[in-house]
Amino acid sequence: MPTELNETRVRTCKDRLLEHYDGVSVRAKDEVVSDELFAYLRTVVRDGYVGSGYVWVVRTPDQAAELSDSMGPNDQPDGARVLMILHRGSATWQVPGGSVESGETFEDAAVREVQEETGIECTVQDCFRLEHLRTVADGSDERLHTLWAYFDGRYRNGCISIQPSELNGAAWVNTKPQSVGESLKTRAEAWFDE
Incomplete structure (x- = not known):
């Protein structure tokens, strides 16, 4: 039986979120990684990492910047948009977020x-x-626990200005990108098909 690292902290965080929010989809996910990656992740967990939070940020048409004089009369806001990002080295669109x-x-x-990551306030x-990730490696008798939380959010202020050390791009999108992160597929299909 593997030694569980971070399980109690993850369970406590997950319980708090489930008590505070209704109708949350919860998924347990197991992954096997290389011994080298596992050693790095073990260090991060032992240093206090519990997981990450991400936001599905929606901007309504009335929150968009005013059109410039050079725009034509047919160039009007076209509905709500979602803030999505493209990490460096990836062709898959995600939502912004990161480590707690x-x-x-x-x-x-x-x-x-x-x-x-984006310069946007939300x-x-x-x-x-919620995704409870359980990570193992073939060469270890330990299992690491982390939690990823996905939130609905609303735009408050700001213009996109990406963190170039992490991202290749960010955009307000109103149609589903061709490639969307696995954790967002159900949300994207429902939201973009509305």
């Missing part, structure tokens, strides 16, 4: 990461998905 730091909630981390409205 010491003393932060998953919500606080998600909002901070959106601003750091608020968290709801939690729609």
Whole structure:
């Protein structure tokens, strides 16, 4: 039986989120990684990493910038849009977010990461998905636990300005990108088909 690392902390965080939000989809996910990656992840977990928060940020047409004089009369806002990002080295669109730091909630981390990665300020409205990730390696008798939380959010302020050390791009999209992250497929299909 493997030694469980971070299981209690992840369970506590997951329980808090499930008590606070209704109708959250919860998924347990097992992954096997290389011994080298596992050693790195073990160090990160032992240093306090519990997981990451991400936000599905929606901007409504009335929150878009005013059109410039050079735009024609038919160039009007065309509905709500979602903020999506493209990480360096990836062709898959995701939503912004990242690691929970010491003393932060998953919500606080998600909002901070959106601003750091994209320059966009947002608020968290709801939690729609939790992923409890259990990571093992063939050469280890340990299992690492982390939690990924996905929130619905609303645009508050700002213009896209990407963090170039992490991203190749970001955009407000109103049609489903060809390649969307696995954790977002159900949300994307439902939202873009509305």
